[in-house]
Amino acid sequence: MTLLRRGGAPPRDTEGATPPDPSNDDRKRREQRQILLTRLDLRTSPYLFIAPFFLLFAVFGLFPLLYTVWVSLHDWTLLGGNQGFVGIDNYVRLAQDAKFWNALYNTFGMFVLGVVPQLLLAMFLADTLSRRIRAVNFFRMGLLLPYLTSVAAVAIVFSQLFGTEFGLVNYALGFFGIDPVNWKGGTFSSWAVIAVMVDWRWTGYNALIYLAAMTAISKDLYEAASIDGASRMRQFWQITVPMLRPTIIFTVIVSTIGQMQLFTEPVIFDGGSVAGGTQGQFQTVMMLIFEEGFRFNNYGYGSAIAWTLFVLIVLIGALNALLSSRIKGAQ
Amino acid sequence: MRASNRRHWKVAAAAVGAVALLTATACGGGDTAEDGEITLTIDTFGVFGYDALFEQYMEENPNITIEENNLSDLNADYVPALQQNIAAGDGAGDIVAIEEGIVQQFYLSQSDNFVDLGEYGAADIEGNYLPWKWELGKDAEGRVVGLGTDIGGMSMCYNKSLFEDAGLPTDREEVGARWETWEDFIALGEEFQKAETGASFVSTVTPYFNAMNAQGGTHTFFDTENNLVAESNPVITDSWDLAEQMADKGLSANLPMWSDEWNAGIQNNVFATLPCPAWMLGHIESTAGESGRDRWDVASVPGNGGNWGGSWLSVTTQSEHPEEAADLAMFLSSPEGQTSAWNEANTLPSSPQALEDPAVTEFTRDYFNQAPVGAIYSETAQQLEPVYYGVHNAQVSEEFRKALEAMEQGQASPSEAWDQAISNSERAAGQ
Known part of the structure; x- marks a missing residue:
C-alpha cells in the first residue's frame, strides 16, 4: 500500500524546483528509486485491482470446490463430521446407484424438454421483434418481465395452475372433455410442467440476446437476398441462423449449465420436498445431492454426487466449446 | 498517468469504505439493540x-x-x-x-x-x-x-354435511358406534362411496396409516435399539394392509397430505373424514375458515385411542x-x-x-357443532403410553408417505409400493 501510494503520488521535489543544496548522488538515487516504483506500480496495480474478485472466488468458490473433493473421499456425516477415509467408495456406490441414474435421466429429460422449445421459441420471438412492428419497445420489454419475477413465485403459481384437483389447467381441459391429469404423478407430465416453468422465465431472456445479435447482422445481406427473390423463411434459415451461430452456442451453453443444476422449480412443485414426486419421477441430480447431504445426513456421498455433476457440466461445456470452434473453422 | 492513478485510488478507497460501511450496518442488525431490547x-x-x-x-x-x-x-x-x-x-x-x-x-x-x-x-x-x-x-x-x-390424543373428524348427503348417520355417538374397528371404518367408507356424493371418504391414506401405527404399540419403524424393523413389525404390516384396502376400494381422494390441494380439499368438502389428534382441530378450523363452521364434527376414533x-x-x-x-x-x-x-x-x-x-x-368447541372435545380427548389422555419412534423416523415416514401415495395414485402396484417403501427406508435410515 505505502509503496504504491508513493509511486502514484511522488514527492513534489523530483520534478519541481531543486531544493537548496542537494547532494547530487542523493538525487540520483532518489530518481532511480522513483523509476523503480513507477514500474512496479504499472506492473502490479492491475493485478491488485482484480485481486478482490479472485480472493473472494478463492474463498467462496475454489475452496469449497476442492473441499468437496476431499469430503467426497470420506465417510462424512452432516452432524458427526469426518468418519474416516474411504477412497473412491462413494463414487463406486454412485456408479451402481439406481437413484443417481434416475436423477441424471430426469435432469437430461427435463433439459431436452425445456431447452429445445425454449431456444426455438426465443429465436422465433426475436425474429418477429426484429421486424418493424408497432410498439416494438413495449413488446421487447415485455419479454423480460417473466425474467424479473422470482423463481419461487413462478414455481408456486405454476404448481397451483397444474394442481390435479383444483388446478386451472385441468379445469380448462375439462371443457374439452379431457379427464383431470395427475401432472405431478407421471414422469413425462411432471417434466412438462417443470419445463414450462423454466421456459416461462428464460425464453424472453434468450430472445433478447438473439435480438441483440440479429440487429448486428448487416441489412445489406437481407436486401441482396430479397432482390434475389429469397422468401422471408429462406432469409431466416440461410442468413439469420448462420449469422447467429456463436450466439446460439452461447445460449446453449448457458442454458445447459442452468438446466443441469435445476433445483428450485421441481422442489417447489413437490411442495418443498427434494424427493421429486412419489417415485422420484422428477428428482434432479441437485435434489438428490440435497436429499443425501441434508436429509439422509450423508455428506460424503452427497459431495461425490456434487463433484460428479460438476465434472459432467465441465464435459458438456467442453463439448460445446469444441463444436463452436468447429463451426468457426468452417466459416 | 499520475492523475489517473490517484483517481483509481480514490475509487478504490471509496469502494473499501462502502464495503466497510455495509458490513458495519449488517453487524448493527443483530438481536440486541442498545436499550436492552x-x-x-x-x-x-x-x-x-x-x-x-x-x-x-x-x-x-x-x-x-x-x-x-x-x-x-x-x-x-x-x-x-x-x-x-x-x-x-x-x-x-x-x-x-x-x-x-x-x-x-x-x-x-x-x-x-x-x-x-x-x-x-x-x-x-x-x-x-x-x-x-x-x-x-x-x-x-x-x-x-x-x-x-x-x-396428540386421537379422534376422528368427519364432515357432517357430506355424511348427510350420503345418507349416513350424523350424530357423533352413532358415527363412533359404526366404526369400532378399522374394518368397520372401511365398510362404512364403501357405503359412503356407493352414495356417489362426488366426495371421497378419505383424503389420502397416509394419515390413517400414521394413526393406525400410533395405536399399534410401543414402537413403529424402529425398535428401541434403532434397528429398522418396518418390514417385520406387525404394527406396520397391519396398517399397510388396511391402507392398501382403503386405496384398493377407491376411498381416497389422492390428495397428498399438507399440500395446497389437500388444504383446498378441506375447504371444498372433497373428503369426508380425517383422523384428528387434538392439534388437527386447529388446522381444520384455520383452513376451512368461517364457511366451514358446523360442517365438521368429532367422533371417537376406530381402534383403541392412541396418541399421534x-x-x-x-x-x-x-x-x-x-x-x-x-x-x-x-x-x-x-x-x-x-x-x-x-x-x-x-x-x-x-x-x-x-x-x-x-x-x-368441559370445553365444547363451537366451530365443530359444539363437540365436547375436552371430554373426548382428556378422557384417554392420562392413560396414554409413549411410542418410541427412533432416530430416523422423520425420513422413514416420509418414504412411506411417498410409497403410499404412489400406490393410491396407481403409479405402483401395492407390492411394488411396499418394496419401494422398504428399500428407500433402508437408504433413508443409512442401513
Missing part, C-alpha cells in the same frame, strides 16, 4: 395456539419481542430446515418446537445443540408434566432439553439469550400456558393440572 424467535410448525400467550408475554416483558417462524408441513419442510440450521450452527430459532416423531433424532443423537433447561429452573417443575412426557424430554445423560407442550403427535419446546445453544428463551419456553409450556393454547387451538395439554382443568374437560 431482545428479539426471541421461535420455530414452530402447524398450529400451536400461541398468539394470545405471545401477546401476554410481550406485555409483561416490554423489552422482549417474539417472532414466530411457522411452517405447516412437518416432515417435508420443518424437519429438514431445522436439521440444517442445527447442523450449520446458525439459523435456528432461540426456541424450537420438537415433535414426537423427531424427539429421538434431536434429543438422543444431537442433544448438545440444546440448552440444559435444568440450569434455568426447569427441574422444579417436573410435576407440571405427565411422567412419560417429561421423560422423553431428557437426553441420554438425563439433561432436561425439552419441555412438553401438547400431546405432540411436541416439546427446546432452547438451542445458538440462542444469544438462553436465559430469556428458557423463561419464555417455561411460560409457554406451563399448565396455564397449555390451557391457553388449548383454548386457542385445542392442542391437548401434557400437563396433568391442565388436563383436569374444567377449562379443558
Whole structure:
C-alpha cells in the first residue's frame, strides 16, 4: 500500500524546483528509486485491482470446490463430521446407484424438454421483434418481465395452475372433455410442467440476446437476398441462423449449465420436498445431492454426487466449446 | 498517468469504505439493540395456539419481542430446515418446537445443540408434566432439553354435511358406534362411496396409516435399539394392509397430505373424514375458515385411542439469550400456558393440572357443532403410553408417505409400493 501510494503520488521535489543544496548522488538515487516504483506500480496495480474478485472466488468458490473433493473421499456425516477415509467408495456406490441414474435421466429429460422449445421459441420471438412492428419497445420489454419475477413465485403459481384437483389447467381441459391429469404423478407430465416453468422465465431472456445479435447482422445481406427473390423463411434459415451461430452456442451453453443444476422449480412443485414426486419421477441430480447431504445426513456421498455433476457440466461445456470452434473453422 | 492513478485510488478507497460501511450496518442488525431490547424467535410448525400467550408475554416483558417462524408441513419442510440450521450452527430459532416423531433424532443423537433447561429452573417443575412426557424430554445423560407442550390424543373428524348427503348417520355417538374397528371404518367408507356424493371418504391414506401405527404399540419403524424393523413389525404390516384396502376400494381422494390441494380439499368438502389428534382441530378450523363452521364434527376414533403427535419446546445453544428463551419456553409450556393454547387451538395439554382443568374437560368447541372435545380427548389422555419412534423416523415416514401415495395414485402396484417403501427406508435410515 505505502509503496504504491508513493509511486502514484511522488514527492513534489523530483520534478519541481531543486531544493537548496542537494547532494547530487542523493538525487540520483532518489530518481532511480522513483523509476523503480513507477514500474512496479504499472506492473502490479492491475493485478491488485482484480485481486478482490479472485480472493473472494478463492474463498467462496475454489475452496469449497476442492473441499468437496476431499469430503467426497470420506465417510462424512452432516452432524458427526469426518468418519474416516474411504477412497473412491462413494463414487463406486454412485456408479451402481439406481437413484443417481434416475436423477441424471430426469435432469437430461427435463433439459431436452425445456431447452429445445425454449431456444426455438426465443429465436422465433426475436425474429418477429426484429421486424418493424408497432410498439416494438413495449413488446421487447415485455419479454423480460417473466425474467424479473422470482423463481419461487413462478414455481408456486405454476404448481397451483397444474394442481390435479383444483388446478386451472385441468379445469380448462375439462371443457374439452379431457379427464383431470395427475401432472405431478407421471414422469413425462411432471417434466412438462417443470419445463414450462423454466421456459416461462428464460425464453424472453434468450430472445433478447438473439435480438441483440440479429440487429448486428448487416441489412445489406437481407436486401441482396430479397432482390434475389429469397422468401422471408429462406432469409431466416440461410442468413439469420448462420449469422447467429456463436450466439446460439452461447445460449446453449448457458442454458445447459442452468438446466443441469435445476433445483428450485421441481422442489417447489413437490411442495418443498427434494424427493421429486412419489417415485422420484422428477428428482434432479441437485435434489438428490440435497436429499443425501441434508436429509439422509450423508455428506460424503452427497459431495461425490456434487463433484460428479460438476465434472459432467465441465464435459458438456467442453463439448460445446469444441463444436463452436468447429463451426468457426468452417466459416 | 499520475492523475489517473490517484483517481483509481480514490475509487478504490471509496469502494473499501462502502464495503466497510455495509458490513458495519449488517453487524448493527443483530438481536440486541442498545436499550436492552431482545428479539426471541421461535420455530414452530402447524398450529400451536400461541398468539394470545405471545401477546401476554410481550406485555409483561416490554423489552422482549417474539417472532414466530411457522411452517405447516412437518416432515417435508420443518424437519429438514431445522436439521440444517442445527447442523450449520446458525439459523435456528432461540426456541424450537420438537415433535414426537423427531424427539429421538434431536434429543438422543444431537442433544448438545440444546440448552440444559435444568440450569434455568426447569427441574422444579417436573410435576407440571405427565411422567412419560417429561421423560422423553431428557437426553441420554438425563439433561432436561425439552419441555412438553401438547400431546396428540386421537379422534376422528368427519364432515357432517357430506355424511348427510350420503345418507349416513350424523350424530357423533352413532358415527363412533359404526366404526369400532378399522374394518368397520372401511365398510362404512364403501357405503359412503356407493352414495356417489362426488366426495371421497378419505383424503389420502397416509394419515390413517400414521394413526393406525400410533395405536399399534410401543414402537413403529424402529425398535428401541434403532434397528429398522418396518418390514417385520406387525404394527406396520397391519396398517399397510388396511391402507392398501382403503386405496384398493377407491376411498381416497389422492390428495397428498399438507399440500395446497389437500388444504383446498378441506375447504371444498372433497373428503369426508380425517383422523384428528387434538392439534388437527386447529388446522381444520384455520383452513376451512368461517364457511366451514358446523360442517365438521368429532367422533371417537376406530381402534383403541392412541396418541399421534405432540411436541416439546427446546432452547438451542445458538440462542444469544438462553436465559430469556428458557423463561419464555417455561411460560409457554406451563399448565396455564397449555390451557391457553388449548383454548386457542385445542392442542391437548401434557400437563396433568391442565388436563383436569374444567377449562379443558368441559370445553365444547363451537366451530365443530359444539363437540365436547375436552371430554373426548382428556378422557384417554392420562392413560396414554409413549411410542418410541427412533432416530430416523422423520425420513422413514416420509418414504412411506411417498410409497403410499404412489400406490393410491396407481403409479405402483401395492407390492411394488411396499418394496419401494422398504428399500428407500433402508437408504433413508443409512442401513
